[in-house]
Amino acid sequence: xxxxxxxxxxxxxxxxxxxxxxxxxxxxxxxxxxxxxxxxxxxxxxxxxxxxxxxxxxxxxxxxxxxxxxxxxxxxxxxxxxxxxxxxxxxxxxxxxxxxxxxxxxxxxxxxxxxxxxxxxxxxxxxxxxxxxxxxxxxxxxxxxxxxxxxxxxxxxxxxxxxxxxxxxxxxxxxxxxxxxxxxxxxxxxxxxxxxxxxxxxxxxxxxxxxxxxxxxxxxxxxxxxxxxxxxxxxxxxxxxxxxxxxxxxxxxxxxxxxxxxxxxxxxxxxxxxxxxxxxxxxxxxxxxxxxxxxxxxxxxxxxxxxxxxxxxxxxxxxxxxxxxxxxxxxxxxxxxxxxxxxxxxxxxxxxxxxxxxxxxxxxxxxxxxxxx
Numbered sequence: 001x002x003x004x005x006x007x008x009x010x011x012x013x014x015x016x017x018x019x020x021x022x023x024x025x026x027x028x029x030x031x032x033x034x035x036x037x038x039x040x041x042x043x044x045x046x047x048x049x050x051x052x053x054x055x056x057x058x059x060x061x062x063x064x065x066x067x068x069x070x071x072x073x074x075x076x077x078x079x080x081x082x083x084x085x086x087x088x089x090x091x092x093x094x095x096x097x098x099x100x101x102x103x104x105x106x107x108x109x110x111x112x113x114x115x116x117x118x119x120x121x122x123x124x125x126x127x128x129x130x131x132x133x134x135x136x137x138x139x140x141x142x143x144x145x146x147x148x149x150x151x152x153x154x155x156x157x158x159x160x161x162x163x164x165x166x167x168x169x170x171x172x173x174x175x176x177x178x179x180x181x182x183x184x185x186x187x188x189x190x191x192x193x194x195x196x197x198x199x200x201x202x203x204x205x206x207x208x209x210x211x212x213x214x215x216x217x218x219x220x221x222x223x224x225x226x227x228x229x230x231x232x233x234x235x236x237x238x239x240x241x242x243x244x245x246x247x248x249x250x251x252x253x254x255x256x257x258x259x260x261x262x263x264x265x266x267x268x269x270x271x272x273x274x275x276x277x278x279x280x281x282x283x284x285x286x287x288x289x290x291x292x293x294x295x296x297x298x299x300x301x302x303x304x305x306x307x308x309x310x311x312x313x314x315x316x317x318x319x320x321x322x323x324x325x326x327x328x329x330x331x332x333x334x335x336x337x338x339x340x341x342x343x344x345x346x347x348x349x350x351x352x353x354x355x356x357x358x359x360x361x362x363x364x365x366x367x368x369x370x371x372x373x
Contacts, residue, residue: 007065014366019295020061023343023358026288027054030344033272036251037264046265050346057355064359068367072360073307076129080150083122086115087157114349116166119154121353123170124314126150127177132307138181159202165337169321171195176317177310180300232268235261236330240274240282247278265346267338270330285344289323292358299365308364315357 007015031054035047072079090106106115127147134143151174158167178188239255242248253275255261261271273281293316300312319342326341328334340350 007062011366014368015065016295016299016362016365019292019358019362020058022288022291022295023355024054024058026285026292026343027057029285029288030269030341030346032250033269033276033344034265034346036253036276037256037261037269037272039251040257041259046346050351053348053351057351060352060355061359061362064356065363065366067363069308069311069360069363072125072311073129073132076125080122080126083115083119084154084157086113087119087154090115090161091157116154116158116161116163116170117349117353119158120166120170120173120318121315121357123151123154124173124177124311124318127174128307128310128314131177131181131310132305136181136306138178138183139187144183144187162202163338165325165339168325168337169318169339172321173314173317177314180313181310232262233329233332233336236268236271237332239271240331243275243278243281245279247274247276247281250276252276266340267326267336267345268330269341269345270327273344274330289319289342293320296361299361299368302368303364304368308368312361312364315361318357319354 027050031047031050034050035044038046086106106113127150130143130147130150131138134140137143138147151170155167155170155174158170175188235255239253239261242255243253248254251257253272256264256272256275261268264272270282270285273285277284296312296316296319300309300316303309303312322339322342325334325337325339326345329336329339340347342350342354
């Protein structure tokens with residue numbers, strides 16, 4: 001029984017420990033900043049919760065590494081269907097929970113979760129399975145339509161919440177997979193044109209309520225409503241700018257500790273880093289992300305099959321876009337959405353899926369070649 005829950009020593013030699021170490025450092029750095037943003041009002045609660053989440057995340061990575069990732073392909077339909085099921089469950093009033101205007105959470109008893117976090121992983125795994133079965137022939141019309149249908153179903157359910165931030169993440173996941181899979185750029189261009197039209201339709205439909213539009217567009221001119229929709233961004237830019245090169249010091253950020261930045265421990269954790277650690281702290285976080293992304297790309301390139309490559313690409317696209325979007329919105333160059341910063345922001349669902357995603361890619365890298373027993 002014990003053998004079934006252990007990783008073979010020969011496989012462990014292929015494991016990318018640098019990525020694991022970098023993730024741990026990033027998680028600890030995030031925990032420190034979460035504590036700074038919350039300690040005055042909540043004491044050690046969020047710090048302890050985040051550290052427990054990191055410990056649980058390491059257990060998840062270990063458990064994900066045990067089976068051959070080919071098993072994931074075998075259960076791709078179940079994983080994908082479960083993600084869609086959770087999104088449908090999210091439509092039922094008795095489970096729906098609204099946070100910041102988006103009904104993107106489900107609550108069952110004391111447990112809350114964000115179904116779209118798991119659904120996006122299901123999209124990646126399903127597209128990877130289908131592309132592997134198609135031997136990468138994405139430019140066949142039938143194959144392309146099949147892939148697009150699988151991607152579109154959960155994305156439509158996410159839009160109806162509405163959770164435009166997660167919709168953007170899913171879109172760039174699919175786009176990244178299509179590009180790497182070799183989809184004709186004429187089709188990509190046509191798809192983008194159709195998508196633009198659909199966005200215009202959704203934007204002017206009852207789905208997009210006025211306050212949500214205002215929140216998304218506030219980054220264009222935050223001073224137009226400095227005490228309303230533009231308040232969060234204005235305070236974020238002020239905090240990051242006031243940090244200078246070296247920052248004000250740990251627990252010394254007046255805007256952070258004063259509670260002037262809403263959601264500072266989740267969506268706007270980068271503002272805390274900018275104020276208290278300055279440019280040096282921001283570059284340190286970006287350096288850690290660069291190491292992780294670089295090493296995951298190497299795994300994607302060296303995968304032994306199409307399934308492994310596409311899964312890796314999808315998960316890399318998820319992380320890369322989340323980093324660009326989150327940091328971009330805190331400095332005012334991207335619209336404000338509810339996208340968290342991987343491993344730095346507080347959030348159970350996002351933390352769980354981030355560690356799970358890293359574990360899956362490391363599994364692919366660990367089994368990139370046959371091991372002789």
